[in-house]
Amino acid sequence: MDLKNMREQIDGIDEQIVSLFKNRMRIVHDVAEYKRLNNLPVLHTDREQQVLDRVAAMATDPVTGDDLSDYVRFLFTTIMDLSKTQQNNDLTADTRLSRTIHQALEDGRTLPVAPVVACQGVDGAYSSMAARGMFSDGKLRFYQDFSDIFESVKRGECDIGVLPIENSTAGSVNNVYDLMKKYQFHIVRGYRLEVRHCLLAKPGVHFDDITDVYSHTQAISQCHDFLQAHPNIRVHLYSNTAAAARFVSECGDRGVAAIASRECADIYRLNVVLDEIKDAKRNYTRFIAISNKMLITEDANRMSVALTLPHEAGSLYKLITQFAMLELNLTKLESRPLPDTNFEFLFYFDFTGNAANEHIIKLLTRLEQQCDYFAFLGNYRELDSSGAIS
Template structure:
């Protein structure tokens, strides 16, 4: 089925309702920000399956063991999580929703530990970079990168050694019964991670507002300017643009663009063929309700 027919079908079936008890694969483990995003988006319903890697989340959908996947796509202080974009291109899956989670890192350690006993700290590399100002005060600590923040907390709890600490959420500390040695240690006090909810099928839930697309432009001056002009003509607001190097064609770029505005079936049916004509490659990533910023 071509894209315009797929869009027509998705519009005719919209709004879709969430299944009764969806199976949800998320990247992370119990106590991770990914689990928080899943609980929040699915409002506590559904069966949640933790996955070790982003690839495992896509594979859970591919093998039909999950209905939805939940993956971090952008952090307000460290930027886009490019692997997720690469996997969306590779599997040709769709974004059906988004969720934001406020990152509040804590330094967690087993009972009996204090700031003086700590020698090694476990976290995801982004956990370290987000807490760099705090960590700079303790140059003697060895920072050991780990799969994700919550797995680091689980490891520290299992070792039960007062020399070890983890950087993870307060909730991870509660789940793994760890002490909070320091709270809100991330340098940005408004550090938010945006998660996307992905599905094998193109479908629209109630009141979608944001479109995500990807495209590749021929390498000629003004090509990007023309494309951005198209969005302007349709009075759409670009809320994100990112060029990513194209595999096997060094320094040719794939563009990721998100836009909002007055988006009807008609808008998309008119807009998409114009971009497809100007682009060498076009991918429709999804049309979904934008996260309500007042909630955070």
């Protein structure tokens, strides 16, 4: 057997496949025009079933017993997905979403100057560090709950709201994802903050004096190894890390300490007794900045959408194929159960891309038409705490 010769045969067959595929797509394009004139939908499920059954029957050989029918079904499912993508592209209308995106691209594409920024917790909390990282000229306003952040932006009380969405150790911040469905907003910036937990106590307190430590549950779990190595220190949960630092600064007992950021030591006049006590070497939290106006900066390279998919075999695969066809890299996929449904899910996708690309606008418009629920959450740049763009 000669490999070179076999490959030459494959090349010859590929040429025929491509030529036939081009012919097929040309006719598919004419069918789209027919559908447009006769107001017919792109998808015709019965016709697809007929096509699949017919080609699958042709793929079994009763003499040799060869059976390629499963492969052929898969191949033609993909071919017809491509037909529909092309037809949808041909027919994609000028929708409200595409007009809003075009408008946002035409408008001044800069972030608000000296914005009022809503943050959860108190000063020194990681949210406030992310807010300052993204909006160095911002005026921070603190709120108790994540829902207050969405509310304050909705009411126009704040120009921007900052929310954590994911931690590299603890995973997604589910509360925030669940609130996203309730509110209309646009993501205008992303930020990746390196989290460094320190042990903070009043000036003059030594490590051996510490009997009790206070912090947020996530920080405590991220310092699990350290706390286990010191079983005589009692651990107490607190609403957030910076509030724990403030409590320590106000507490009369000198045996108390907090696990919080180094910034909290400056803000609440505490000393860093131990630096970096978390278990994992690297720990990041991702934050988003939201606004009630769609704003797409020129350097935007990340997109977020939320959508529901039909309970059908392959629906997620088909969706992801559409991203892959435009060479968009999916950077995150999150699913959250929809309340009051029988295990239906809302999917959140983050992917690379800039909406100035017309193909991407067409993809978004198509998704909006295909999905029962679809929300374009924004196109933005993600920075990291070193100031670099990630």
